Amino acid sequence: MEIKLLGKEDISQELQTQLSQLYLQLNAELRQLSLSNILKRSDAIDIACCFDGPKLVGIAMMANYKVVSGYKGMIEDVVVSEKYRGKGIGRKLMEKLLEQARLRKLDDVLLFSGHHRTAAISLYKSLGFTLKSSGLYVKKMETD
Numbered sequence: 001m002e003i004k005l006l007g008k009e010d011i012s013q014e015l016q017t018q019l020s021q022l023y024l025q026l027n028a029e030l031r032q033l034s035l036s037n038i039l040k041r042s043d044a045i046d047i048a049c050c051f052d053g054p055k056l057v058g059i060a061m062m063a064n065y066k067v068v069s070g071y072k073g074m075i076e077d078v079v080v081s082e083k084y085r086g087k088g089i090g091r092k093l094m095e096k097l098l099e100q101a102r103l104r105k106l107d108d109v110l111l112f113s114g115h116h117r118t119a120a121i122s123l124y125k126s127l128g129f130t131l132k133s134s135g136l137y138v139k140k141m142e143t144d
Helices: 013-023 089-103 118-126
Strands: 002-005 045-052 055-067 070-080 108-111
Touching: 002 089, 013 055, 013 070, 045 089, 055 089, 070 089, 089 108, 089 118
Parallel strands: 070 108
Antiparallel strands: 002 045, 045 055, 055 070
16 A cells, blocks of 8 residues: 655646545535646645555545635645455555645644534544634535
């Protein structure tokens, strides 16, 4: 198994296809953007991937941004292939993103997780994440 950060030079149609298939395990209704679109600005996002040979088996992304309160990272779309769960891949992906957060000198790293995802929540807590008391509100925007 190899954990690595994805760069523009790694993008291929085969990788895009594997990513699309992997994301079906996260949310079959999710509208996906292409990797080339996501990686247009290398400072805006970090993508940690796990490969078993040429096969993509896990991914996690961290969007990087700045606001008045500091430099932030938002971890999104953490997914490990069902056949590879329970092998510590999610932890390694998260550790890779947290390493990037330190290198980028981010002030905070945030993530959201459903309350029913007990294994994921245990992982996040073991990595030092704490639950904030604020609420999350979402407005879905209509796109053409």
